[in-house]
Amino acid sequence: MLLSNPFLESDKTMDWVSIEEKWRQKWYAEKQFESDPDTRRKFFVTVAYPYPNSPQHIGHGRTYTLADVHARFMRMSGYNVLFPMGFHYTGTPILGMSRRVQENDMELIEAFRTLYKVPDEKIREFSEPVKIADYFHQEIKEGMIEMGYSIDWRREFTTIDPCYNKFIEWQFKKLKEYGLVIQGTHPVGWCPKDQNPVSQHDTLGDVEPSFTEYTIIKFRYDDYILPTATLRPETIFGVTNLWVNPDTNYEIAKVDNEEWIISSECATKLGFLNKKVTKTGNITGTELVGKKVKIPERNDKIFILPATFVENDNGTGLVMSVPAHAPFDYQALEDLKKNTGKYANLPSLSEIKPLSIIETEGYGDIPARDMIEKFGIDSQDNPKLEDATKELYAKEFYGGKLKQNTGKFAQKTVTDAKEDVKRWVLESGNADILYELNESPVRCRCGAECVVKLLDNQWFLNYSNPEWKEKVHSWINEMKILPEEIRNEFNHVVDWLRERACARQHGLGTKLPWDKNWIIESLSDSVIYMAYYIIAKYVNAGQINAEYISDSFFDYVFFDKGDLKKIASDSKITPERLESIKKEFQYYYPVNARHSGRDLVPNHLTFFIFNHLAIFPKKYWPEEIVVNGSVLMDGKKMSKSMGNIIPLRDAIKIHGADAIRLAILISAELLQDADFNQEAVRGIKNKLENMLDECTKYKTAKHIVLTQEDRWIQSRLQQLISKATSSIQKMRLREALHHILYEFDADLQWYLRRVEAKNRTDCSGILHEIFSARVAMMSPFAPYMSEEMWSRLGNSDLVSKSSWPIPDEVKIDLLSVQSETLLNTTLNDIKNIIKVTKMSPKKITIYTAAPWKAKAYQKILERVVGGDINIGNLIKLLIADKETEEIKKDPDFVKKTVNDILSNPQDERDSKNKVGLVDEIKVLSELESLIKNEYSIGLQVFSESDQNKYDPKNKSRTARPYKPAILIE
């Protein structure tokens, strides 16, 4: 499968892998990425640590690569950068995988063997969950090293390290102390046989045991309650009848203190939802038909009617009928009206009419009927009814409003009313809650059918706490968030976030300190761990023993609270070391930038802010979040089933890390999805190889007297540096790469063309300077190749240790820039004329504008820059001046010149105004070599005012400054 992917077909031209290996060894030999506090300013950048249940693929590389570029850039800019990495062992999927290995699940084992290339002896160890995590941990780590990520590996940890457990316990005790951890009920998928919650990996066929909350509405018949389960409690106002299945034998059961009539399946389900259910009798559906029940909250009684679409295993086995808004109900009513013969005690049906209670744009009074017609449905057994229901439900849910006949809920949107009505009916005791598995039956691996169980001692993080929310909102508005659009999204998430279950009953992780039956859930133990990187370094060095660590240790390090001597002696750390741990924390915290994928905005990243704000003082709150989109493969989403997942390390082996880094970075700006394809990688490799060749050519040289084109290319280089720098600062890495890699090429080409035409051999030094800056700027992006280029340029040190180039104002020569622009545009004009006339030129003559025109140009320019573009005014002004009075002969000149000027961008106008006119005759003489080189013909340059000029066609009079007249023969 993988081999057929064209991406994995190598078009090997040079040995990237060994070049990369060489530089990697140098970096590690120099301990380049190890960061300890010093006198420099620090920069702490982090990325969400990986969950090691499989090797990483190219898509995973994006966030890490972005962060690494950020880290490398800041390092070159003079910061003491800390970029650490940990591994998130916490969670349930690995547990499920290991159980499948124990059960000898060949599908999974084959995947390990062929897809992930895990050796057989390792797979055998996978029956132990931690071994899976350990294996992929190493695998991922190797990949990160190969990718050239500048990570300080001394700070590595896993979330099941004993000291990390202590840290998480400390975190949760703090949260509890602040009243942010609360207890309540929570439904879970559950295996009745194992007496355990089930996750996707515990079920046969890996079915996610997802479920939906239904509202039970209690209809009353005498002392009995006939409950119906609905997703749409707000439609209680539109109920016209109840449905029973005539063929069902219902149970009469005592549910807590009430007598319910329900299907036996429902009785079972209720038992798991903490209800006391005792069966007391039976009653058939047919017996119920024709009876009248009271609708809760409405002064009304309705009939019970028969319908075959009602299923025993769905809900309660009874259904409330809302024919105006539920296609099933509408159709069942129609069916019944057509065929009443079967049932004895059926009431008159003519009075039962759909009761419309929701208004939705684009739908009539009875939307259910609209849908029936639209889908061409003729009976309640028609499978299209499902689709019709789904569509109408979505439309009404998002776009519907309740009508006047819904009492105090009138005018509310369905979205709001749904919750409000539910709460209202619940409060009056006329409702209850039922959970229903979405894809039943879900079978546990033990074979038993799963149910939904209500756990009543579940722990939650109370993200609905209003003060907490408010605090988070205001910090989000102060934080730096890239890209800016995401800020809104964060605020939105904060608003709709509610209590979140923060512990589970199995999986790897830390136990809840006050209730050891629970394991802290993986999204909750990964919110403030960046602080732990400080401690991990000391743990790894054997300087901290988790056994002796207690809460006071963390209080001391993070809050500077407590007695140094006592805590030091309790935790068996020397006071000096404890002090330096604390100082180190104070040095590196807060997190300066957190990089992450977009999918983590609604959960991890928001929790990250929430928890930091809850636990740490303001000075330690995170400063910046950078969010990126995902990676596509040839324009398509990567997925196992498509077979288009490329393991990162395979790709590195074939293309080298740099090509992959660049391909990921160059194809999209932050928020967009990056498209990865063979074409792009090939292009990049070509580009890098060409650049590498160039770097071998140029050597440092003694300074020469700079010519105009030298000063020009140097000016352009300074502009490149400013542009690239500002792009990176905004994390617009694609833009930066475009500047560095591609846009500058046009300039370089022009320079080489000029140099070549003049047969110059003395510009190696200039080119060396240019390439050095360029390579330095490339090094955060393509660190390996940049080192190689750097060394070929004759440097003995590492480019990754060099400084980020700073634009040198002195080297910006605006006059040269103007001059070269003049040359370039004139040359283009010549080319154009030759193209249009299709002539083969023998001789070219160029005429520059007369001095009075130059004067006039400058005056006009000055006025235009000042904002005056009134032609009449300008002409008057020019005539008034003796130097420019000749304008009378050619009044059109003013208009043309104004247009010329206006069609320049603002900064070019300014710079022309600033430096004054270039000496056009002198500059244009430079064309001679270019023309000779390209057309092998001669060139003459005259001024329009030259008495002795050669001008057989009287072209010279059309000359304007920056727009010389041209004669081609």
Add this chain to the structure above:
RNA sequence: GCGGGAGUUGCCAAGCCUGGUCAAAGGCGCAGGGCUUAGGACCCUGUCUUUUAGGAGUUCGUGGGUUCAAAUCCCACCUCCCGCACCA
């Protein structure tokens, strides 16, 4: 519905933030040429219309507006994509 993104010349895609160097980068495709026994690969040239003088015309989802100047800013509208939950 809410939140976010997008609509560019045959296709993919840059440009939009910061209006002018924009008939609009780059790639693919296509046409011509070179190379080759041939094909592929590679290299060069061209690729909106018109034009034997550097020009003119019409284009960037639609319709308005602002401006000397709009793919770019503002307003309205149309169409498409993603998310809307306890799942890491």
